[in-house]
Amino acid sequence: MRRSLLQLALSAACFVLPAAIHAGEIDTEHLFPFTMGSDVGEPGEREIETSSNGRFGKRLGSYAATSHQAELEYTPIANVRLSGGPIVAYHDISGVDGLDDQRQAAFQGLTFDMRYRLLERSARGFGLTVSVEPHWARIDEVSGARADQYGVDVTLAVDHELVPDRLIAAANLLWQPDATRSRVTDVWSRESTLGVSAAVMARLAPGIFIGSEARYLRRYDGIGPSNFEGYALFVGPSLFATLSERCWVAIGWNAQVMGRSVEDPAGLDLANFERHHVRLNFGINF
Numbered sequence: 001m002r003r004s005l006l007q008l009a010l011s012a013a014c015f016v017l018p019a020a021i022h023a024g025e026i027d028t029e030h031l032f033p034f035t036m037g038s039d040v041g042e043p044g045e046r047e048i049e050t051s052s053n054g055r056f057g058k059r060l061g062s063y064a065a066t067s068h069q070a071e072l073e074y075t076p077i078a079n080v081r082l083s084g085g086p087i088v089a090y091h092d093i094s095g096v097d098g099l100d101d102q103r104q105a106a107f108q109g110l111t112f113d114m115r116y117r118l119l120e121r122s123a124r125g126f127g128l129t130v131s132v133e134p135h136w137a138r139i140d141e142v143s144g145a146r147a148d149q150y151g152v153d154v155t156l157a158v159d160h161e162l163v164p165d166r167l168i169a170a171a172n173l174l175w176q177p178d179a180t181r182s183r184v185t186d187v188w189s190r191e192s193t194l195g196v197s198a199a200v201m202a203r204l205a206p207g208i209f210i211g212s213e214a215r216y217l218r219r220y221d222g223i224g225p226s227n228f229e230g231y232a233l234f235v236g237p238s239l240f241a242t243l244s245e246r247c248w249v250a251i252g253w254n255a256q257v258m259g260r261s262v263e264d265p266a267g268l269d270l271a272n273f274e275r276h277h278v279r280l281n282f283g284i285n286f
Helices: 005-014
Strands: 046-056 062-077 080-094 102-119 126-139 146-163 167-182 188-205 208-220 228-242 247-261 276-285
Touching: 062 102, 080 126, 188 228, 208 247
Parallel strands: none
Antiparallel strands: 046 062, 046 276, 062 080, 080 102, 102 126, 126 146, 146 167, 167 188, 188 208, 208 228, 228 247, 247 276
16 A cells, blocks of 8 residues: 555654654554554653555455545543544545445545543553544545545453563454435435454564454444344454654554355455455654
8 A cells, every 4th residue: 555645754754853752662552453452652642643544345346445544642641542633535446336436535534532541451461441433524435425424433442461572462342333424315324333353463573563463343234233234354464563762653454254245145245344454554752
């Protein structure tokens, strides 16, 4: 996936600006590309994070949807972290059932994330954090069509060091309800995704971790768990590396290895989900 101009500028800043106090610490919040860790940073810590997400592949035709999000993150007090920022999306769709052909890049919307750490890993042996992330979009994230989309991602994150400073595991419980009004038909639709994710990362060298993540997602036609539409299991490798005393990067790829849609009896659910997910996260402390 191509790196954004913002990511290139931040990469250069990694080696130009003076080091931050906490930049060298490994933080499980950033360690896993797809799965959230329980760490939220130290009070007063500030960070800029970019996240580039790619979703590729449907049953027929050509499908590629990418989003690039920039967030300013701040920890005002112990155990509380706030962040938010804009999202830019690109859609390249051709010959996909149920979706109009289009190729466009556009400002997609805004997001705001609030995290509260209930248990600190260093004190209790495992960390526990809850995250609530409301978001608004002016285009539909799947089809790229003009719409008013409102939603919230609710995540419960837990992590534990299986081998201190060597092997770390994390798990998430997810609920992602959305309501969308088409600007073309003025019709409202509602859907939600329930899921779990698990990740394990092992340290190869100081500042370098490799591992794997798995995510099981279920899609529903409605805000709650009713009118089941399909499920998908994604599995893939992950990499985390510190680039300098103040910068880090995390890269992950997930492929759908199992799934089924209610509307399509063929293997894999490529109606509600994609075949491949790719994520590149990059951050700089200041």
